[in-house]
Amino acid sequence: MMIPQVARRILREFRPEGRCEILLDPYMGSGTSLVEASLCGMSSVGTDLNPLARFISKVKTTRYDAMAIEREFRNIQNGLLFYSDEAVRERDFGRISNREFWYSYDVLLRLSYLSQLIRDNSADNIDFFNLALSEVVREASYTRNGEFKRFRMDKKRIATYNPDVFKMFEEKVRRNIIGLVEYKKAVTNDDVRIYGFDSTLPIPDDAVAKESVDIVLTSPPYGDSRTTVAYGQFSRWSNEWFSFEHARNLDTLLMGGGKNVSELDTKTISSELQQIKDIDCRRYCEVVSFLNDYKASIINVADTVRTGGMVCYVVGNRNVKGVQIPLDYFTAEMFEQCGFEHVTTVVRSIPNKRMPSKTSPTNIAGKKVDTMNNEYIVVMRKLN
Numbered sequence: 161m162m163i164p165q166v167a168r169r170i171l172r173e174f175r176p177e178g179r180c181e182i183l184l185d186p187y188m189g190s191g192t193s194l195v196e197a198s199l200c201g202m203s204s205v206g207t208d209l210n211p212l213a214r215f216i217s218k219v220k221t222t223r224y225d226a227m228a229i230e231r232e233f234r235n236i237q238n239g240l241l242f243y244s245d246e247a248v249r250e251r252d253f254g255r256i257s258n259r260e261f262w263y264s265y266d267v268l269l270r271l272s273y274l275s276q277l278i279r280d281n282s283a284d285n286i287d288f289f290n291l292a293l294s295e296v297v298r299e300a301s302y303t304r305n306g307e308f309k310r311f312r313m314d315k316k317r318i319a320t321y322n323p324d325v326f327k328m329f330e331e332k333v334r335r336n337i338i339g340l341v342e343y344k345k346a347v348t349n350d351d352v353r354i355y356g357f358d359s360t361l362p363i364p365d366d367a368v369a370k371e372s373v374d375i376v377l378t379s380p381p382y383g384d385s386r387t388t389v390a391y392g393q394f395s396r397w398s399n400e401w402f403s404f405e406h407a408r409n410l411d412t413l414l415m416g417g418g419k420n421v422s423e424l425d426t427k428t429i430s431s432e433l434q435q436i437k438d439i440d441c442r443r444y445c446e447v448v449s450f451l452n453d454y455k456a457s458i459i460n461v462a463d464t465v466r467t468g469g470m471v472c473y474v475v476g477n478r479n480v481k482g483v484q485i486p487l488d489y490f491t492a493e494m495f496e497q498c499g500f501e502h503v504t505t506v507v508r509s510i511p512n513k514r515m516p517s518k519t520s521p522t523n524i525a526g527k528k529v530d531t532m533n534n535e536y537i538v539v540m541r542k543l544n
């Protein structure tokens with residue numbers, strides 16, 4: 161996630177001159193920049209291929225009736241008091257792959273009972289409660305917490321793992337109600353449009369008109385999902401629980417998931433690419449495939465920005481086989497090719513990302529190399 165404080169500061173410091181009404185996030189994730197746009201009075205448009213990301217962003221930017229939610233929450237909580245195995249109506253878990261590996265049967269029944277209570281007690285606010293449930297679905301599984309990839313706990317941990325599913329849900333709903341009340345107090349524009357188009361393909365004109373966007377604020381992926389942050393794996397429990405589309409193959413659809421290995425014309429990172437190619441040709445192809453997709457998306461995004469509009473990309477410089485790839489330089493170079501000028505790059509150290517700060521990219525046991533300790537906010541302005 162991009163943290164809200166960073167998004168807020170960027171929007172304050174790098175507002176374009178003149179009109180500042182429309183923000184675009186072509187990789188919106190959980191919608192941090194859309195929320196911040198709403199809070200500072202701007203309309204926003206976001207897209208993400210991950211249905212869970214769209215679902216989170218939608219709920220976070222909706223002005224639900226907090227009183228109705230409190231009332232429905234009390235009814236759900238009452239229902240929890242009457243939980244018994246026999247009270248669970250929906251017991252078909254066929255949509256969840258490898259369910260016995262990831263869940264105890266008791267947890268599945270309790271999750272199903274929560275879904276049932278949400279359906280029975282809420283009409284207009286179902287998504288609000290399902291968002292809390294989507295987090296519990298992951299946390300109550302046997303996954304090792306704090307990791308993006310699907311790793312199972314060890315047997316010893318599983319033997320004693322007994323998550324209190326209902327308590328987890330209640331805590332998340334309470335936290336989200338506080339967030340909702342704060343959001344409603346502060347929001348000054350709730351014109352938020354959420355899409356699921358692929359930003360590496362031409363952006364549909366009816367979603368975002370050419371030259372209409374005043375500011376782009378986004379944090380794109382750093383590399384393909386298989387070898388960096390596995391968004392698809394991370395969200396698979398929730399995507400499967402809600403039967404969202406592409407639950408099982410999402411990582412192959414995200415940037416770099418295909419095999420677009422055509423030669424890349426770049427001055428800024430050509431020597432790094434050559435070094436990786438000399439060490440490992442397969443890894444080189446993966447990196448180039450990601451960068452080709454990334455370049456295509458930059459061309460599409462650039463088209464939507466008005467003259468004088470700003471682009472702020474928060475990127476990380478990942479390490480592949482011991483070679484650091486300066487994605488900040490590459491980003492600036494690609495936008496320059498699209499008629500932008502480089503304004504500045506702000507470097508920020510990242511204390512709290514889910515990425516490990518050290519990995520062994522060389523695959524030599526014990527050899528640890530820094531992956532990403534800094535993030536780079538690349539700021540560009542569109543020229544005439």
Ligand SMILES: C[S@@+](CC[C@H](N)C(=O)[O-])C[C@H]1O[C@@H](n2cnc3c(N)ncnc32)[C@H](O)[C@@H]1O
Nearest residue numbers: 161162187189190192208209210358359414415
């Ligand atoms: C670093 S995350 C964005 C995080 C976001 N800024 C936040 O605060 O939650 C990158 C996002 O890009 C999405 N993504 C990857 N490839 C995409 C593509 N081709 N089109 C649209 N979204 C894509 C992923 O699903 C992921 O949610």
